């Protein structure tokens with residue numbers, strides 16, 4: 209599979225969002241079970257809020273994955289001049305996912321070497 213710098217970062221973020229959602233839901237359950245003190249114990253409203261919040265994080269992550277997929281199909285495939293592998297450029301500037309070489313599709317950068 210092919211990833212670019214930006215796509216990789218977005219995917220990592222979406223993956224992190226899933227874990228955040230699970231942790232938030234677990235906190236909700238832990239509060240209900242009384243692990244976080246008696247203040248929240250058997251408080252269904254607090255648990256419901258945490259469960260819905262965690263659920264929203266996971267739904268948000270799924271939507272992000274969908275968006276990343278659409279972004280990925282629109283990304284331009286280029287040969288990285290540094291490592292010779294095929295990578296994808298999202299937007300005008302991105303970095304190679306294999307060697308982190310900065311890549312640009314902007315004609316203004318054509319003569320710049322950095």
Ligand SMILES: [Zn+2]
Nearest residue numbers: 288291304307
């Ligand atoms: Zn490269």
